[in-house]
Amino acid sequence: MFLEKAKRLKAIARWGVGIDGIDLVAAKRRGIQISNTPSVFNDEVADVVIGYIIMLARQLHVLNSSVRQGSWPKIQGISLRGKTLGVIGLGNIGQAVAHRAASAGMVVAGYDVVPVPASVIKEKSIQIMSFDQLLEISDFISLNCGLTDKNRHMLGSREFALMKHGVFIINAARGPLIDESALIQALRDGKVAGAGLEVVEEEPLSLDNPLRQFNNCIFGTHNASNTSEAVMRVNKLAIDNLLKALQSTQA
Numbered sequence: 001m002f003l004e005k006a007k008r009l010k011a012i013a014r015w016g017v018g019i020d021g022i023d024l025v026a027a028k029r030r031g032i033q034i035s036n037t038p039s040v041f042n043d044e045v046a047d048v049v050i051g052y053i054i055m056l057a058r059q060l061h062v063l064n065s066s067v068r069q070g071s072w073p074k075i076q077g078i079s080l081r082g083k084t085l086g087v088i089g090l091g092n093i094g095q096a097v098a099h100r101a102a103s104a105g106m107v108v109a110g111y112d113v114v115p116v117p118a119s120v121i122k123e124k125s126i127q128i129m130s131f132d133q134l135l136e137i138s139d140f141i142s143l144n145c146g147l148t149d150k151n152r153h154m155l156g157s158r159e160f161a162l163m164k165h166g167v168f169i170i171n172a173a174r175g176p177l178i179d180e181s182a183l184i185q186a187l188r189d190g191k192v193a194g195a196g197l198e199v200v201e202e203e204p205l206s207l208d209n210p211l212r213q214f215n216n217c218i219f220g221t222h223n224a225s226n227t228s229e230a231v232m233r234v235n236k237l238a239i240d241n242l243l244k245a246l247q248s249t250q251a
Contacts, residue, residue: 003030011245015238016225017041018174020147033248035241039092040234041225045172046096048224049142050104052170052196053080056140061218081105086138088154089145089173090116090126097142098124109134112145135162140170147174155179160186167191172198172224184210187217198224 003009003026012022014036027034055061058077066073085101087094090112098108102125110116110126111134121128135141141163145151155169156179169192171178180201186192197211198220211217225234 003027003032010249011035011242013238013242013245015234018146020174033245035238035245037234037237037241040237041230042092042096044227044230045093045144045224046100048198048220049097049144049170049172049196050100052172052198052218053085053101053140053142053168055218056168056170056194056196056216057083062215065215082107083139084109084137086111086134086141087126088112088131088134088141088143090114090120091144091146093172094142094144095120095124097144098126106140109138132162135159136164138167139164140168142170143173143177145173145177147176152176153179153182155182157182157185160191163191165191166193168194168196170196170198172196172220175199175201175203180209180211187211187214194218196220198222 003023009030009032011033012027012035014022014034017036017038017040019034019036022034024034057080059075063073063075082105084107085098086109087098087101088111090098090110094110094112098110101108108124108126110121110128111131116126116128120126143155154177160182169178169183175197178201183192183195187195194216195214196218199222200209200211200219203222205211205219211219
């Protein structure tokens with residue numbers, strides 16, 4: 001609707017990576033150029049994913065809360081070395097996550113709908129497998145793919161049933177990749193031991209969302225890319241993209 005009304009609009013320069021919020025069909029029909037800023041947040045988002053993994057494995061968020069309330073608990077965590085991290089989506093961010101996990105001694109399983117170059121598989125020490133195989137063997141699962149009509153709710157009741165009992169889920173990609181009702185049930189059943197949710201289906205997280213009742217869930221605010229260095233990089237790239245697009249329309 002907005003694009004149809006914007007009669008003079010020539011270009012849209014997306015600040016960031018995801019373009020799922022833009023009507024690409026309508027933009028193409030109107031001849032509007034679309035650009036984004038890929039590969040600018042790889043390290044920043046990967047750092048946050050690993051941060052969630054460590055926090056969940058060692059229950060650091062629970063320890064912090066307990067100490068603040070006057071307790072001094074000794075909570076036994078789990079070691080990362082030897083555990084399997086399933087990375088769903090092996091683009092630039094997924095590869096950065098895989099590299100960090102391998103450095104921590106984790107076994108990295110990977111899945112992507114797009115073939116992954118052999119050089120990347122070797123360099124990042126990734127074991128490529130089917131989607132269902134990855135779900136079945138992983139101790140931790142990280143979603144690092146874009147959102148499409150085909151992968152909405154890619155983790156639902158069927159998928160949680162395939163997973164190990166006590167699996168940890170990390171989503172720093174897009175909230176609708178997970179069916180939250182299915183995740184809530186999996187948390188209640190103990191199938192999922194914890195979740196690091198940088199993103200949720202509806203943002204901000206509503207006060208009555210049942211996910212709030214689980215102290216084994218860590219929440220972010222869709223903020224994984226937000227560092228001073230990354231913001232400066234993407235500012236420049238987005239402006240450069242816009243200027244290039246406008247120049248091409250005047251040629």
